[in-house]
Each structure stands twice: as C-alpha cells, then as structure tokens.
Amino acid sequence: MGWKGTVRSLKAASRRAERESQKRKRELQRKEKEYAKMMEREQAEYEVDVWNNHIEVLQSVHKGCGKKINWDVMASMEAPEQPALCTQKSSLATQRLENYKPGFFTRLFKQEEKARNKLAIEIEKAADEERRQFAKEYVEWQQEYNSWENITDIASRILANEAKAKIDAIQQIDPFSDIDELGARINVEINDVTNRVQATLYVRGEHVIPKDVKSLLKSGKLSVKKMPVGKRNEILQDYICSCVLRVARELLNILPDDRIIVTAIDKLLNTATGHEEEQSILSVAINRQDLDKLNMHTIDPSDAMRNFVHEMNFKKTTGFAAVSKIN
Numbered sequence: 001m002g003w004k005g006t007v008r009s010l011k012a013a014s015r016r017a018e019r020e021s022q023k024r025k026r027e028l029q030r031k032e033k034e035y036a037k038m039m040e041r042e043q044a045e046y047e048v049d050v051w052n053n054h055i056e057v058l059q060s061v062h063k064g065c066g067k068k069i070n071w072d073v074m075a076s077m078e079a080p081e082q083p084a085l086c087t088q089k090s091s092l093a094t095q096r097l098e099n100y101k102p103g104f105f106t107r108l109f110k111q112e113e114k115a116r117n118k119l120a121i122e123i124e125k126a127a128d129e130e131r132r133q134f135a136k137e138y139v140e141w142q143q144e145y146n147s148w149e150n151i152t153d154i155a156s157r158i159l160a161n162e163a164k165a166k167i168d169a170i171q172q173i174d175p176f177s178d179i180d181e182l183g184a185r186i187n188v189e190i191n192d193v194t195n196r197v198q199a200t201l202y203v204r205g206e207h208v209i210p211k212d213v214k215s216l217l218k219s220g221k222l223s224v225k226k227m228p229v230g231k232r233n234e235i236l237q238d239y240i241c242s243c244v245l246r247v248a249r250e251l252l253n254i255l256p257d258d259r260i261i262v263t264a265i266d267k268l269l270n271t272a273t274g275h276e277e278e279q280s281i282l283s284v285a286i287n288r289q290d291l292d293k294l295n296m297h298t299i300d301p302s303d304a305m306r307n308f309v310h311e312m313n314f315k316k317t318t319g320f321a322a323v324s325k326i327n
Contacts (some may be wrong), residue, residue, distance in 0.1 A: 063296050063297060064178055075152055086134070100116060170254060179201075245304060268320065281321070282312045311324055
C-alpha cells in the first residue's frame with residue numbers, strides 16, 4: 001500500500017473508531033430537516049437532545065484517535081512492481097488467424113479474404129485494448145511509486161529524528177478534523193534547541209461553550225435558563241483538557257517521540273490594557289508511557305492533567321487565568 005493508501009487507511013481507521021457522541025451528532029443533524037414537522041413536545045425533546053449531545057462532544061474529544069504508525073515497517077516497504085504489457089488477448093487473436101482454415105462455403109462464396117481481414121482487425125483491437133490497459137496501469141504504478149518514494153523517504157527521515165519529516169507526516173495525515181469542527185486550530189512545530197514537538201492549540205471557549213442550559217419540563221415544554229458561571233467554566237475546562245489529550249494522542253500515534261508539549265491558548269482579558277489578548281491557559285508535557293496508562297473512556301479529562309507536568313490556573317468561579325508555557 002502506498003503513502004496515499006496508507007493515509008486513507010489511517011483516516012478510515014480513525015473514522016471507524018469515531019466516538020458515539022459524534023455519530024449521535026450526525027443523526028441529530030439529519031433530524032434537523034424534519035424539525036418543522038414536529039409537534040411542540042418533539043421539538044423540545046429534539047433541542048434538549050442536541051444540547052446534551054453538544055456537551056458530550058465537548059467533553060469527549062479525547063476518546064477518538066487514529067491508529068499508531070510503525071515507521072520501521074513503512075521504511076522497509078517494498079517498491080510497487082512495475083507493470084508489464086500483457087499481450088494475451090492479441091496473441092490469442094493472432095493464433096486464431098494463423099490457424100484459420102476456411103470452410104467449404106467460405107471458399108465457395110470467396111469470403112476467405114474477408115474472414116482473414118476480420119481476424120486481423122480483431123488482433124489490432126486486442127492490441128489497442130492491451131496498450132490502453134497498460135497505459136492506465138502504468139499511470140497508476142507511477143502514482144503508487146511516487147507515493148512509495150514519499151512514504152519511505154518520510155519514514156527514514158523520521159527514524160533519523162529529522163524535524164521537517166515529522167511536520168510533513170502530520171500535515172499529510174491531518175488527524176485533527178474533529179477538533180477543527182469544534183472551532184479550534186492547531187499549530188505544530190519542532191523546538192530548534194531541544195528538538196521537542198510542541199503543539200499549540202488555539203481555542204475559542206467563549207464561542208464553543210453554550211451560555212444557556214436546555215431541559216425538558218414535565219409539561220413537555222422547553223426550558224432555557226442561563227447556565228451558572230461555575231458550570232460553564234467546568235465544561236470549558238473539560239473541553240480544553242479533552243482537546244489537549246486528543247492532540248497528544250494523535251501526535252504520539254503518528255510520531256515515535258516519547259514526550260511532547262501541548263499548550264492551549266485562548267483570549268483572556270488583560271486587566272492592564274482592558275483588551276482581550278491570546279494567552280496560554282494550559283501547558284502540558286505529556287509522556288507516552290503515562291498517557292498509555294489512562295483509560296480514555298472513563299477518565300475525567302480535567303482530573304487527568306494531574307498525571308503530567310503541567311501549568312494550569314483554573315478556578316470554578318473565574319475560569320482560566322494566564323500561565324507560563326512549558327518549554
């Protein structure tokens with residue numbers, strides 16, 4: 001399998017391992033088209049279901065992850081075999097012409113030349129078909145060969161701990177679509193001095209976390225209330241920590257590194273200037289060994305930060321405060 005095929009396989013595996021909350025989200029999006037036809041109670045139930053699902057998605061980003069890549073295997077992949085022109089059909093057609101013996105009526109009506117011409121045309125048709133098939137296979141082989149060159153080159157460079165190769169692999173696999181959908185963006189770079197992988201996660205907590213709580217009353221009507229500040233901050237903390245864990249998992253599955261640093265950045269009010277500025281709110285040094293010990297399906301993402309060296313200043317009443325970035 002070439003590099004493109006490998007990337008497709010990795011992404012497919014990631015999709016197969018997709019969280020139930022994401023599947024539920026798509027199901028609710030399909031129901032959205034039927035919203036206008038629903039009765040009032042059904043509409044209320046639908047809105048509450050969407051709200052609950054959104055919260056679940058925010059707090060479970062860490063549960064999804066792509067497959068681990070074995071770069072030793074990638075580096076030793078054999079090159080795809082170059083195709084050869086297959087002439088089986090034209091050879092059989094040639095044999096039919098060479099072995100052709102006109103029958104009595106063919107000779108009687110002087111149709112032998114016509115019959116031989118027909119067989120000759122069949123030879124040319126078969127040869128044309130073989131050439132077209134070969135041309136198609138050759139183009140496909142060239143693509144696969146280029147992919148093979150690419151993947152073995154990246155693999156060899158990654159095994160040699162080359163920084164650019166790591167960035168190339170991350171960009172081609174593009175493992176962060178889930179997080180992108182939630183309004184965050186990610187930048188990955190390699191520290192020139194330490195050669196350490198450093199990921200910066202830019203979040204938009206104010207826009208992602210709902211300001212209201214939706215619930216269903218006994219009467220079947222929809223209740224919409226302002227979410228308590230403490231509750232909203234707790235959800236925000238879970239969301240940020242969940243995203244950080246997901247970024248770490250994806251990067252450590254792609255790269256052979258044993259330790260990476262992930263820093264989350266959000267806009268906070270600078271009381272000295274009165275303006276919002278992008279500031280670090282969580283910075284974590286995550287070791288592969290410690291990360292692998294965690295049960296991602298049962299952990300609380302915020303509590304999980306205790307397993308790692310990290311910088312986080314969070315209070316339920318006030319939310320995040322700026323912290324120093326781990327280097």
